[in-house]
Amino acid sequence: MTNMAAFAVRRFLAMVIVLYLIATLVFLIAHAAPVNPVYQALDQKYTPRAAAQLRHEFGLDQPLWRQYSNYIGGLLHGDLGKSESRSTLGESVSGMLKRGVPVTLKLGFMALMLALVVGLPVGLISAIKQNSIIDHGTQGLMIFVYAVPTFVLAPLAQLVIGAQLKWLPVTGWGDPGVLGYKEMIMPVCIYAAGLAGYFSKSFRSFLLEVLNQDYIRTARAKGLQERVVLYTHAIKNTLLPLASIVGPVVAYLITGAFITETLFSIPGVGNFTVESTVNSDYPVIEATVVLLAAFVVVVNFLTDIFYALVDPRVRL
Amino acid sequence: MTAPENRPSESLLHVEAGMGLGADEPLPAAEEDGFRTTRVSSPGRDAWRRYRRNWAAMLSVAVVAALIIVAVIAPLVHTMDPSYADFTAIQQAPSAHHWFGTDMIGRDTYSRLVYALRIPLVVAFIGTIVTLVIGTILGVTAGYIGGVADNVISRFTDLMFAFPGFLLSLIVISLFGPSVDTLGMGGTGRVILLTVVFGLVSWPALMRFVRSLSLSLKEQQFVEAARTSGSGAWTIMRRHLLPNMYGLILVQAGFIIVAVISNETVLAIFGLTVQEPNADLGTILYNGVQNIGAGYWLVLFPGLVLAVLILAFTFATDGVRDAVDPRSRV
Numbered sequence: 001m002t003n004m005a006a007f008a009v010r011r012f013l014a015m016v017i018v019l020y021l022i023a024t025l026v027f028l029i030a031h032a033a034p035v036n037p038v039y040q041a042l043d044q045k046y047t048p049r050a051a052a053q054l055r056h057e058f059g060l061d062q063p064l065w066r067q068y069s070n071y072i073g074g075l076l077h078g079d080l081g082k083s084e085s086r087s088t089l090g091e092s093v094s095g096m097l098k099r100g101v102p103v104t105l106k107l108g109f110m111a112l113m114l115a116l117v118v119g120l121p122v123g124l125i126s127a128i129k130q131n132s133i134i135d136h137g138t139q140g141l142m143i144f145v146y147a148v149p150t151f152v153l154a155p156l157a158q159l160v161i162g163a164q165l166k167w168l169p170v171t172g173w174g175d176p177g178v179l180g181y182k183e184m185i186m187p188v189c190i191y192a193a194g195l196a197g198y199f200s201k202s203f204r205s206f207l208l209e210v211l212n213q214d215y216i217r218t219a220r221a222k223g224l225q226e227r228v229v230l231y232t233h234a235i236k237n238t239l240l241p242l243a244s245i246v247g248p249v250v251a252y253l254i255t256g257a258f259i260t261e262t263l264f265s266i267p268g269v270g271n272f273t274v275e276s277t278v279n280s281d282y283p284v285i286e287a288t289v290v291l292l293a294a295f296v297v298v299v300n301f302l303t304d305i306f307y308a309l310v311d312p313r314v315r316l
Numbered sequence: 317m318t319a320p321e322n323r324p325s326e327s328l329l330h331v332e333a334g335m336g337l338g339a340d341e342p343l344p345a346a347e348e349d350g351f352r353t354t355r356v357s358s359p360g361r362d363a364w365r366r367y368r369r370n371w372a373a374m375l376s377v378a379v380v381a382a383l384i385i386v387a388v389i390a391p392l393v394h395t396m397d398p399s400y401a402d403f404t405a406i407q408q409a410p411s412a413h414h415w416f417g418t419d420m421i422g423r424d425t426y427s428r429l430v431y432a433l434r435i436p437l438v439v440a441f442i443g444t445i446v447t448l449v450i451g452t453i454l455g456v457t458a459g460y461i462g463g464v465a466d467n468v469i470s471r472f473t474d475l476m477f478a479f480p481g482f483l484l485s486l487i488v489i490s491l492f493g494p495s496v497d498t499l500g501m502g503g504t505g506r507v508i509l510l511t512v513v514f515g516l517v518s519w520p521a522l523m524r525f526v527r528s529l530s531l532s533l534k535e536q537q538f539v540e541a542a543r544t545s546g547s548g549a550w551t552i553m554r555r556h557l558l559p560n561m562y563g564l565i566l567v568q569a570g571f572i573i574v575a576v577i578s579n580e581t582v583l584a585i586f587g588l589t590v591q592e593p594n595a596d597l598g599t600i601l602y603n604g605v606q607n608i609g610a611g612y613w614l615v616l617f618p619g620l621v622l623a624v625l626i627l628a629f630t631f632a633t634d635g636v637r638d639a640v641d642p643r644s645r646v
Contacts, residue, residue, distance in 0.1 A: 018478045025479070026487060033491030147630045149578050151585055151598070152623045155605045159615045163608045170608055255482050259582050263605060274586045277490030285490060289483045296480050 119199025373635020446515025455526025570633025
């Protein structure tokens with residue numbers, strides 16, 4: 001296990017360096033940008049005096065290295081700065097995140113669960129009944145929902161199910177009572193659709209790969225029930241390849257959160273980040289980009305550790 | 317010692333097929349005897365033969381070609397000035413006059429879509445070329461030269477890979493976008509910015525792919541033969557490694573194009589690509605979503621155009637993958 005510990009420490013240090021470099025890169029991009037946040041925030045109330053005061057308030061009058069150390073120090077303490085846009089001027093970014101993150105997590109979690117519950121069984125059935133009509137039908141559908149992007153699926157569903165048939169509300173989130181549940185159905189299903197397609201497609205091909213192995217033939221030859229062969233021999237061996245799709249899935253979840261929240265007006269992290277990009281509110285952009293990038297990096301780190309635990313060859 | 321360099325290189329999969337013969341030349345003997353020319357198979361020709369049999373892929377390529385042609389000749393096929401707001405024809409349903417209807421301020425949706433097609437296509441194609449150049453050069457260099465060069469390039473790639481490309485493009489475009497809008501007409505500044513950004517964020521995955529291909533190819537005997545006969549690293553990379561990767565790189569290029577079109581459209585929906593009155597497919601779609609009760613045509617047509625565009629590129633690329641590497645088919 002010392003081997004494993006050394007691997008974990010090495011990967012952890014690499015992760016910390018990557019996180020630091022990402023935070024620095026985001027800082028540099030934001031400060032190289034030719035946007036004048038003070039001008040943006042004050043707009044018509046712009047006077048040199050008000051501008052100077054605001055610059056002082058946000059620490060923008062300090063030298064760059066000072067701003068940088070404040071920024072890195074703030075990140076370490078969980079202080080992400082204050083919003084500089086007109087509508088939310090002076091509100092702390094962490095406060096905005098505290099409102100947005102639970103919404104995004106709830107939406108993402110429900111979509112992920114739905115995608116797993118639909119995608120994996122469909123992939124399993126397709127693999128067992130390979131080349132049957134069920135296989136071709138379900139895989140055709142799954143490849144279609146995987147290939148058609150969310151930003152096409154969502155507007156078309158909103159148009160047909162929401163605006164024309166009026167079965168479900170077109171947009172909205174978190175209203176009390178039954179309406180709140182009805183509002184969830186469409187975004188969660190649309191968000192999950194592409195993911196379910198990806199899961200079923202991948203799980204099917206991983207299973208087929210495993211089912212062609214010698215040890216499956218051996219298991220069948222010694223007279224084990226097909227159920228035992230499938231559940232104890234085959235599925236266990238798809239876990240390792242399945243871990244390899246975690247990265248793409250996380251990337252999908254993040255892009256998906258942005259687009260789903262924007263199209264369905266859901267007040268999550270994606271939604272207010274998009275708003276802040278339109279207002280050039282760069283403390284908010286910096287904070288969310290660093291936070292989401294950190295999330296991706298940490299998930300990749302955990303996946304690597306999982307890999308190393310399951311497959312000792314990786315540790316080298 | 318130029319002999320080995322003049323030899324056509326063989327794909328890993330087709331070593332036996334075109335060995336030692338000019339890929340595109342018919343067998344000389346067959347021609348002299350007046351017999352029906354025996355065509356020698358080459359990896360490229362084999363792939364094309366397989367591709368032609370795949371009707372879905374052929375249809376997709378035709379659709380892609382049609383969309384590109386429409387985008388190029390937009391000034392010839394549009395019916396109205398795409399940014400002309402006709403206040404006497406607001407929010408009209410599709411008709412003989414306005415094929416796809418008009419929007420909330422009376423602009424012709426069909427003409428807007430025709431022009432809007434240009435933006436994702438230009439960004440995706442040029443951005444992908446930038447990505448291909450960076451990713452291939454870095455990948456082949458890291459893979460073939462190895463050593464310190466490999467270490468430096470690979471660590472840099474790891475860092476870029478760790479940074480989610482979508483977030484990077486989001487932050488750069490939102491912060492630098494407003495100041496490039498004044499460059500050129502019709503949102504040229506934004507288009508250039510988008511192209512550069514997508515070109516610069518999409519290469520890490522390709523670099524890893526090309527590097528691993530180079531690592532396996534450089535152990536092949538024909539590379540060893542070239543090395544023994546005195547070919548330099550540059551010649552080997554250019555004449556022996558790259559020609560064996562073209563097919564697989566083309567497949568990656570197709571997937572990168574699809575990804576760039578998707579990400580560009582997402583940014584358009586966020587209002588970060590070309591600004592009014594210029595149109596992007598995503599902005600037209602999002603305008604429709606915001607006025608979804610005002611008329612089905614505001615959402616339906618931009619949605620369909622985007623779906624067709626992305627599906628056509630996806631299935632055409634899937635076809636190329638199946639043709640280049642038949643084993644990949646499950």
